[in-house]
Amino acid sequence: MVIGDSTVVAGSFNYTEPANLFNDENLLVCGAPYETSEGVEVNRDECKRLAGHLTEEIDRILADSEPWRPPRPPER
């Protein structure tokens, strides 16, 4: 997941209840939209470069995908 233009959420974690409560999982939050974050002097350009790289991949996947459309209701 890329949030905004600066934050990447990566790792094994699926966005499901078992993943949060029971499974063994790991999750990384890389980057931040601020000048400092949790005690780290943020290099904003580098965060944007990393987030941009993975955003390109998400955009590539979306461009390559069929948009989902809800099924038509049955004809009366």
Add this chain to the structure above:
Amino acid sequence: MATFADRKIEAFVGPRALGAADDLEAEIVRFIDAAEDSVDVAVQELDSAPIAEALIRKRLARKSVRLVLNHSYLMEDEPPPPNGAGIDRWAGDAADHKVNRDIFAALSRCQVEVRLDFNHAHIFHQKFVVRDLRLRSDGRWQAGGHPALLTGSANFTDTDTHTNLNHVLVFHHRDVAEEYGKEFAEIYGGEFGRGRIGDKPKTFDVGGVPVKVLFAPDHGPEAEIIKQLLKCPRGTRSGSRSSPSPGRRGSMMPYWSCTEPVDWSTGWWTAVSRVTIGRRRSGSSRAVSRYAFRVAARACASSITS
């Protein structure tokens, strides 16, 4: 390969079969091959022969190799019918997970130390490798070569590296690798699933990129994700560039906006209540909103309070 933060972070996306840039299996093999002292692998499933061969190569070069797998990928869905005599009647099969069992046997035969998880009711979903860094039983770190961490969304399988969309990240950073080294020591010692609540998740400075490391279920990553979403500046969308075609690109992404900076000191619920969540440009905003609030409410009760 794309590198970031003074080459401390490498990011890979696969598979090439779907037009992505990298061969994830080859990158995992490359990472293992570069180990000079030790390799510790925690992964849900291993059926990739090239990755198993890389581990065996390392072991035959007299490096220490340890591995933890999810037990269920060695099992057959249905017990096999008798075939032959003695123990052989249960071996040499060609059914579910034969490749996994063959790899397990080959690794064991070559003295790779393989353990199976004890998180019986739930999933051992880890996918990471810690290279050249190990927390010994006396509490000291054994480091050699170039300590590094590999992790991501891909299991070490043919399907996950060549068919499904996945990512792999590599961190050449001692502190980040240590966090995973500690987790490996816990897992290898038999602590799976919901155990004790460990230390708070830590954030490290990886060449100017803050990297926060969380483990489930200990750290309740859901709350962290909500928190990161709420930090998202007004008008930007998760998962996609601010692009002018919300109809298609935005269709699968909830749209988040903050009208003012979020004040976390007021606690989760108050902070979250002041933020507009789930105002999608199209579709049902209420459904998204209700879901987000349910998640946020659960987050209130979870261990992360800041």
